[in-house]
Amino acid sequence: MLSKKDVTDLVYERKRQAGLSWASIAEGIGMSEVFTTSACLGMNALPRDKADLLVTNLGLPQEAAVTLAEYPTKVWDRSVPTDPCIYRFYEIVGVYGDTLKELVQEKCGNGIMSAIDFHMEVEKVPNPKGDRIEVRMSGKYLAYNAW
């Protein structure tokens, strides 16, 4: 069967050949850009009907839909990422980690922001001094149990 990696490679190939953007691929299946991209990269599972739609839209082999709908094992190789575009987000967690904890817990109590019941958007915001990237994360507040 096709592995998640195989499907990612196929998606990249079709995307390049057809000159598609992640935005249009996402729109084609009626889901967000971040979620669609992460599913195509093997880091999330598409609902089965969305997987079928994606397969049709991109002309992928039918069995790719099964793979896209499978629950992924989320693995990353480097505990510290090296690519500068990804490292900067790691750096933000390093620099602002304690601050995030202080503010999450001041606003909501003893708990965390979920990374599971979670969604995220990425946007380009034009700016005369230089365009900006805006990332919005939203996660459910989860309170620690006392028992």
Next chain:
Amino acid sequence: MLSKKDVTDLVYERKRQAGLSWASIAEGIGMSEVFTTSACLGMNALPRDKADLLVTNLGLPQEAAVTLAEYPTKVWDRSVPTDPCIYRFYEIVGVYGDTLKELVQEKCGNGIMSAIDFHMEVEKVPNPKGDRIEVRMSGKYLAYNAW
């Protein structure tokens, strides 16, 4: 002289005694919560006038203002954070790192989102299914040079 760590301890002490929130401390100096908190935790430098104001508002020793305005050396001890509230953000970078790169670069071109010309907000968003935390990051897009 007082170290960044000394000042952080003093701030925590006054904050606890006076029952202050980070929100009110930030408001008292007219700066954002995230920036003010990170500066109090030693991860950013306050502009000198803001440092003076903070020292007055919290009743800190005068020299604490010098320390708060010093350029910090940003250090974190663990390449993988252990506290669950911070780890979840690390996990987001691990799971969505490649996705963030794909979307930043699709929207803007070959480059990164700056973590220096950068600001961030944290908010609690009430929700009947359970309150949510919203984090908004905004960083300047920086294009790679070709020369």
Next chain:
Amino acid sequence: MLSKKDVTDLVYERKRQAGLSWASIAEGIGMSEVFTTSACLGMNALPRDKADLLVTNLGLPQEAAVTLAEYPTKVWDRSVPTDPCIYRFYEIVGVYGDTLKELVQEKCGNGIMSAIDFHMEVEKVPNPKGDRIEVRMSGKYLAYNAW
């Protein structure tokens, strides 16, 4: 102010002098053994009224209650624990990690067992072939978002 570590040391001291068990300390404040012990070791926050009760029961200084009720920063020093009693649990996660994932996700869907909305019990179960330890964990199932 007293740190979490200071309070842990004080609790150990009183516990030893008074010949108390974790079971009786927990019973004295009407909470479970696991939660009470973890809070005394600085890994959880006691509700304030429980903290006050603990301070009274053990004859700790009054300010220890503030510390016990503070939200902890959960830190562990070794990514692989060395003490044999703790290592065995690490080994279980290594050996059965993929199995746990398969079964959690077969039973509930694409998601995880929460370690935040979570409780755990430890019990000794007498057995003629040699007593056994029984550990029961219960965590809320959290489904991954699709958006």
Next chain:
Amino acid sequence: MLSKKDVTDLVYERKRQAGLSWASIAEGIGMSEVFTTSACLGMNALPRDKADLLVTNLGLPQEAAVTLAEYPTKVWDRSVPTDPCIYRFYEIVGVYGDTLKELVQEKCGNGIMSAIDFHMEVEKVPNPKGDRIEVRMSGKYLAYNAW
């Protein structure tokens, strides 16, 4: 000969094609879900008769039974797991490791809970506030020698 990895791949393939659950595979050989799954993932050895039964039930090549009955070398690649579903169990060991040690040793004496003479169950517990996962571990208490 077929490696443990080869057999795992074959099991996954048949499981997917036949739409089987781990629960039904386990039931088919009269063993528990956790143990059966872990053996199919190459982390435990099936008794030979159970291996033969599994091979018959799933229509695997006969020699797969030899492989399933072989004593495995238990290896995991990451000292800190990355998949969120597995990481949460690692986090539990990090947060509650010292607590587990305190309670095991308070209840039984100077010793450990065995991870060898050990069994575990995973269950879904319906709950109006959201279903829960329950994990029950049972390991033999082993006392340290003094000599």
Next chain:
Amino acid sequence: MLSKKDVTDLVYERKRQAGLSWASIAEGIGMSEVFTTSACLGMNALPRDKADLLVTNLGLPQEAAVTLAEYPTKVWDRSVPTDPCIYRFYEIVGVYGDTLKELVQEKCGNGIMSAIDFHMEVEKVPNPKGDRIEVRMSGKYLAYNAW
């Protein structure tokens, strides 16, 4: 499609066969030596017209131009490099890292030298006591935000 690695191998092969230098390859496309070399090694993206020119000049397959113009994922395998020629630069960062920070920040304020809006030159400087290598780096100063 050709991967960045495939193209690097092809470039090395043609370079060796034709007895070319990086200097002449760079000159052939009208870009600097450092940038051209790094793009051929897969660590930078060539502008598409330069990529086409390079492909023509070296007689590479046409699709190599697409690969050369793709945005690379910048990965290095060793957090501490072992090759002595590269290690010496790592050593310079280790020995002079704090000095670089002091001087950058004394001259410009609280900020950093960008590694993105960045260019570099390498030159041989003849010297009677032994030739010298001169490396010149230029990066845009980026000031930390306060908000």
Next chain:
Amino acid sequence: MLSKKDVTDLVYERKRQAGLSWASIAEGIGMSEVFTTSACLGMNALPRDKADLLVTNLGLPQEAAVTLAEYPTKVWDRSVPTDPCIYRFYEIVGVYGDTLKELVQEKCGNGIMSAIDFHMEVEKVPNPKGDRIEVRMSGKYLAYNAW
């Protein structure tokens, strides 16, 4: 005796009190900014007469001159630096390490650029699009032996 660390602390203190820059400290002893700063930070040894001069200029205790002239043991704690201003230089070595090796060896032959017979300058270069930092490194070319 005063350790390198003690002297660094004293220098920082005098520098802050007197409002001195590294540039003026260096000028006061007739040496370069980079070298003087690195020696004050304990990463290089000042010639004894320069050390005496520095001690006089800054009003340090006489024995600090002995310490400043001692051969340092150069140690850094993190194989990957975390402060963003230093990390960017580490990133440059990661991204351009192989390129530097290619060009050093194309220009000079099989060898390295010395980090011992080495000097470096840091300069601010005003620029209408934003000021730039320029770093110039010069190291002696050392050829590998064949014997």
Next chain:
Amino acid sequence: MLSKKDVTDLVYERKRQAGLSWASIAEGIGMSEVFTTSACLGMNALPRDKADLLVTNLGLPQEAAVTLAEYPTKVWDRSVPTDPCIYRFYEIVGVYGDTLKELVQEKCGNGIMSAIDFHMEVEKVPNPKGDRIEVRMSGKYLAYNAW
């Protein structure tokens, strides 16, 4: 209270002053050399009556007996030991680890040698070609569960 480390330091001091050997200390409390030494180094708990006897024999403060009888947390700092005398044992595990597994499991079945229900002896064996050290380990065979 005295920590395990405090007691170890006291034992070393008395041992040196009185010119005692570990052999004689062990004999004085009627236990083996290996166990007695490891308990004095904080890696095992002495039975309380043995702890009292040791305290009397060595003239330690009375409370040292409580410490010696406490259940230790077994921690080692280096995953790879550096002292040559200890490293050689690590090397033996590296070189012969798979061999030990093959032979333990060929002789007894799918299981392990316990390191808990375990004892060890160290002896010097005179030999004309050079004296030898003989180490004898004995651990209970523990079979893996199938359930």
Next chain:
Amino acid sequence: MLSKKDVTDLVYERKRQAGLSWASIAEGIGMSEVFTTSACLGMNALPRDKADLLVTNLGLPQEAAVTLAEYPTKVWDRSVPTDPCIYRFYEIVGVYGDTLKELVQEKCGNGIMSAIDFHMEVEKVPNPKGDRIEVRMSGKYLAYNAW
């Protein structure tokens, strides 16, 4: 030529097919179980005549004898082993490392037990309370030089 790994695979295959034990393979060439096993696993070199005998006994290709007699490069992948059967030996080194050093050096002087001029035996010792594994190591005492 056959690599050490190739030969190990061949030995496993013949061993399984012929239902041989390491004990009988060792006996067949008149060498010990531990040494024979470790040589078959590629961690030791067989004397050439023994290698020839082994090849004959197991019906291996003739050139396997050359490989078996070659001096191996001893490599292990994990600084901390994960398989429980091997980890327990690692744990013993961690827990008893300092004790081993104390006793080796008390009995013989400043030196080590050799892991080169070394032999080891593994035995099963029947015991009514549960069989035991006995491991006997013997290494030459080597004194540190003073010069």
Next chain:
Amino acid sequence: MLSKKDVTDLVYERKRQAGLSWASIAEGIGMSEVFTTSACLGMNALPRDKADLLVTNLGLPQEAAVTLAEYPTKVWDRSVPTDPCIYRFYEIVGVYGDTLKELVQEKCGNGIMSAIDFHMEVEKVPNPKGDRIEVRMSGKYLAYNAW
């Protein structure tokens, strides 16, 4: 083209078939044993004429000479070597590293021994108490710059 690794494999093959020693291979090209061996193992570049000679002497394919003369990228996989024969040299650096630094710098001044302008010899020295290995290293003294 042949990689360094390919050529190393070819050299090993011819060496074994022809029953050659490194000594004789080195003599055949008029270079030292250490340098010749290291070049054959891919860690140094042979002068082109020596590479041609080696290729002729061993009957290697002609293009192997190009590979042997190429500047190698020196990479080692393990920061701590495991093979005992190599580890002992690592151990010497660990135990005597500070001593080497003290003596190099006492004899020559603030600087280092070059590992680039460097040569080394290995010899067997017969000795009635057991033969000895003698390793002689010679590296150019390089003084640190002050500027």
Next chain:
Amino acid sequence: MLSKKDVTDLVYERKRQAGLSWASIAEGIGMSEVFTTSACLGMNALPRDKADLLVTNLGLPQEAAVTLAEYPTKVWDRSVPTDPCIYRFYEIVGVYGDTLKELVQEKCGNGIMSAIDFHMEVEKVPNPKGDRIEVRMSGKYLAYNAW
């Protein structure tokens, strides 16, 4: 009692005050420079009479002789040293490790060079092209056992 570290500090202090070299300290007790230095740095044990002599010569407190004669625990903090003078020796082991193994084993057989029955000398060799450092190591050849 004085620790090894305390004695090292005292030796450094006396050495500096008296303007002594390691060479003269070694000569004063009739032992080699390398061994004497390493013993003063806490990495070797002086014979007791030599320790007494050293204490007398340097005017150290009498109990320092006991410490100097104690068997050290040899520990180094960094698996990869950072100081350039020490790193170069580490680099030599990395680059030439396999070569050293090939030549030791070609000359003597399957075995190693001992780092225990070992001595080393460091010398400055004047040279018109630049002085050189010469390091001579001599270790007993130890053959692997076959049993």
